Amino acid sequence: MSLELRTPNEAKDRRLEPRPELSDQVVLPGGQALFLSESIEGLDEGSHFLDALKPEELESLNSHGRHLAFSAGDAIFTQGDRHDGIFIIRSGQVRVFYTAPSGREITLAYWTAGHFIGGPEMAGGGAHIWSGEALSDCEILFLPASVLKRLVVGIPGFALCLVQGLASKGRCYSAMAQMLGTRSVIERLAQFLTNLGELHGVRDGHAVIINAKVTHDQIAAMVGSTRQWVTMMMKRFQKEGLITVTPRHIRIERPNKLMSMVSKGGT
Template identity: 75%
Template sequence: MSLDVRVTANQDARPKPPSVDLPAPAILPGDQALFLSEGIGGLDEGAHFLDALAPDEWTRLRAQGRQLSFRTGEAIFNQGDGHGGIFIIEAGDVRVFYTAPSGREITLAYWTKGHFIGGPEMTGGGVHIWSGEALSDCRILFLPAPALKKLVVEMPNFALCLLQGLAAKGRCYSAMAQMLGTRSVIERLAQFLINLGDLHGVRDGRAIIINAKVTHDQIAAMVGSTRQWVTMMMKRFQKDGLLSVSPRHIRIERPHALMEMVSKRGA
């Protein structure tokens, strides 16, 4: 009896499911902040900007702030709204994004517990130049501008902590600006996939399984492109054997090939 080799060939061409046992995929951003950068080093530096506060200083800080709660999908602040203080994330995840006049969005960062959002204004005045939305149920400590000024004057240690937090934010947005200004969009896509592999990857031989839920819309907003372009490039990467994609996972089949894509520019 002859075998139908065409069926076998078609089956072999399909993306194979992960061969390792995996926990449920993480929901972006995961355990630490995420923004467009040339690596994952320093992504979460800003989460520790208040670590130097003494217990009594923390008590004074909380007494000056207001506890706020946000449900998944709720706006924490909106682009164009008046600015009145900063928000410290005590639980949950927040996406900060800019919306162009055309309606197109670019994700600036995903922030997690310990980070503050709502800058760059610190002491009130002006308007928010981007928006923040809760990706999960969030608990936020809001420090109004008058309270912030009072704490800076009365607690020098807090003022130093705030400077550290601002420095971390500056490094974040500098990294994003460098990526957008010096890397092609395909290099940014390749670098973002590498970063996801470093953050959420599980090794399976030479391959890396990204054990996180990520949509083409999320990728597009992060790398500064469109969902249609991302979909096209992901299909191309699959055709070239760089990736395999299933409903739950992205599997990087050839990690070194992706790394070569982002390193060749310096050659």
């Protein structure tokens, strides 16, 4: 089925305010989701929530949904807007984030192909409680609330898939809440760098080179801090020989020492 490409005016209406770092947004190799967690285990389990459907059931899902295309920087949905359904990522990467009244943002997760976004509402009504922004060109299957209700009745297996998908999302945000509530910000930073190294790192002797482009602003939004604090701590980590930061990558020089900061409660 061909993609439904929005007109320039429609795209403009649903685009977030221009961000100075848009061209430097996190790009995750390998299509792996990412959120704040004590380990990398289970980060991508939500991408398989439709695996139990039969081929004909997947075809029905595709035929009833709306196929949309978003460009990098487009708002897929915006905090405060009316909730009309859910979005299944077919390709590309999406950042989901909450914006406080002060304007400060916290990144909830980076989602990739296979994941659905736009919850927790499933049947429509209410308003989105966070926003979703395309980090790269994305293909999205949008399932309006009215369609979701018909599919749940017509395909009982799909209802179970939604329950499993919501359970995965619940575990994700529970892991994030646990990190924010029980770990110091320096522990969260050390854990985040460790997770990036495990997910996207390449071994170079005892060191690990992180092959993911990430800025201090993006790290701050993920660990719940400020860019100034992250910059200060990254300089401290460099001075202590834990990491080396270059314009191209972050190199973890002493992975075991960095991980010990997490297990021992930071320093």
